[in-house]
Amino acid sequence: MKALLICEYREGKLLDSSYELAAFADKLGAEKAMVLIGNEAAAPKVNAKVYLADVAKYGEYNPDLHKKIVLEAVKRENPDAIVFLHSSYGWDLAPRVAAALKVGQISEITSIKEGKFEVGICNAKLRRIVTPQTEKTVLTIQSGAFNFPGEPQGKPQIEKIELTDAVSPLEFVGYEPPQKKEVDLAKADVIVSAGRGVGKKENVAIIAALAKALGGELGASRPVVDAGWVEHSRQVGTTGQIVAPKLYVACGISGAIQHVAGMKKSEFVVAINKDKDAPIGEVADVLVVADVMQFVPAFTAKLQK
Numbered sequence: 001m002k003a004l005l006i007c008e009y010r011e012g013k014l015l016d017s018s019y020e021l022a023a024f025a026d027k028l029g030a031e032k033a034m035v036l037i038g039n040e041a042a043a044p045k046v047n048a049k050v051y052l053a054d055v056a057k058y059g060e061y062n063p064d065l066h067k068k069i070v071l072e073a074v075k076r077e078n079p080d081a082i083v084f085l086h087s088s089y090g091w092d093l094a095p096r097v098a099a100a101l102k103v104g105q106i107s108e109i110t111s112i113k114e115g116k117f118e119v120g121i122c123n124a125k126l127r128r129i130v131t132p133q134t135e136k137t138v139l140t141i142q143s144g145a146f147n148f149p150g151e152p153q154g155k156p157q158i159e160k161i162e163l164t165d166a167v168s169p170l171e172f173v174g175y176e177p178p179q180k181k182e183v184d185l186a187k188a189d190v191i192v193s194a195g196r197g198v199g200k201k202e203n204v205a206i207i208a209a210l211a212k213a214l215g216g217e218l219g220a221s222r223p224v225v226d227a228g229w230v231e232h233s234r235q236v237g238t239t240g241q242i243v244a245p246k247l248y249v250a251c252g253i254s255g256a257i258q259h260v261a262g263m264k265k266s267e268f269v270v271a272i273n274k275d276k277d278a279p280i281g282e283v284a285d286v287l288v289v290a291d292v293m294q295f296v297p298a299f300t301a302k303l304q305k
C-alpha cells in the first residue's frame with residue numbers, strides 16, 4: 001500500500017496538521033510520499049520522498065494549478081491512496097483530484113479498522129466502515145483524529161515538480177483573517193465545558209461558576225452553541241477550538257468524536273455524566289456518574305469554601 005500525502009501550507013509555513021497525514025499513513029502501514037506546494041525551507045521533516053512545487057508566483061492557492069501538481073505527483077508515484085486533511089484546503093482540492101482521476105473519495109475518516117476506514121453518518125451519530133471500490137482512492141482524514149507522536153524528525157528526499165502549463169482563469173486574491181476570537185481557549189489551563197446535558201440556557205451559569213471557581217474558562221459542545229446558550233468562540237471540537245488544557249471538565253457531554261477530537265490532548269479529563277456508559281468515559285481520567293445540576297453546584301460550593 002502506497003499513500004501520497006498532500007501537505008497543508010499557509011502563508012510561507014508548513015502547517016503542523018501535515019504530520020497528521022504521516023500518522024495516518026503509519027497507522028495504515030502504508031509506504032508514504034508527500035507533496036508540498038510551497039517553499040523548500042518548509043519541507044516536512046520526514047524520511048520520505050517529498051514532491052516539491054514552488055509556485056508562489058501564481059499566488060499561494062490556485063485549485064487548477066494545485067490539482068495539476070498533485071496529478072503529476074500521482075503519475076510519478078502511482079499511489080493507492082491520495083490523502084488530504086479534511087480541512088478547507090482538502091474540501092476544495094480532494095474532489096477535484098478524485099474527479100480528474102475518475103476514482104472514489106472517502107471523506108472525513110475518523111479511524112482505521114483492520115485496513116478499512118471508519119467514517120461518521122447521520123450527522124456523526126452513527127459510524128460505518130467503508131472499503132475503497134476503485135483501484136486508487138482519494139481520502140480525507142478528520143482533523144485531530146490521527147496524532148503524530150513526538151517531534152517530527154527526518155530528512156525528506158526532495159523531488160521537484162515544475163509547472164509547464166500554468167494557465168488558469170482563477171486568481172488568488174489573499175486570505176481574510178477570521179474575526180478576532182473573544183476568548184482564546186487554546187491558552188487556558190483549565191476549561192469547564194457545558195454540554196446538552198445541562199438542559200437549558202439558564203443552567204450554563206452553574207457551569208460557568210465552576211469554571212470561575214477553578215480559575216478557568218467556560219467551554220461548550222456544539223449543540224449548546226447552536227442553541228445560542230454560549231457564543232461560538234467557546235465551542236470545543238473540530239468545528240470549534242482544539243484545546244489542550246491541564247484540566248478539562250466535561251459537564252453533560254456525551255463524548256462524540258467531533259468533541260473529543262478537540263479536547264483529547266488535555267492532560268487530565270473529568271467528565272460528569274448521568275450515563276455511566278457515555279463514550280466520554282473512554283477519554284476521561286475520572287468519570288463522575290451524577291446529575292450535573294446536583295453535583296456541580298455542590299462541588300463549586302466546596303471549592304469556594
Ligand SMILES: Cc1cc2nc3c(=O)[nH]c(=O)nc-3n(C[C@H](O)[C@H](O)[C@H](O)COP(=O)(O)OP(=O)(O)OC[C@H]3O[C@@H](n4cnc5c(N)ncnc54)[C@H](O)[C@@H]3O)c2cc1C
Pocket residue numbers: 123124125194195196197198220221222223224235236237238239240241251252253254255256257258259262272273274275278290291292293
Ligand atoms: C461536521 C460536524 C462537526 C461537528 N463539530 C463539533 C464540534 O466542534 N464540537 C462538538 O461538541 N460537537 C460537534 N459536532 C456534533 C457532535 O457530533 C455531537 O452531536 C455533539 O458533540 C454532542 O454534544 P453533547 O455531548 O453536548 O450532547 P449529547 O450528545 O446530546 O449528550 C448529552 C450528554 O449529557 C448527558 N446528560 C443528560 N442530562 C444530564 C444530566 N442532568 N446530568 C449529567 N449528564 C446528563 C447524557 O447522558 C449525554 O451523554 C459536530 C458534528 C458534525 C457532523
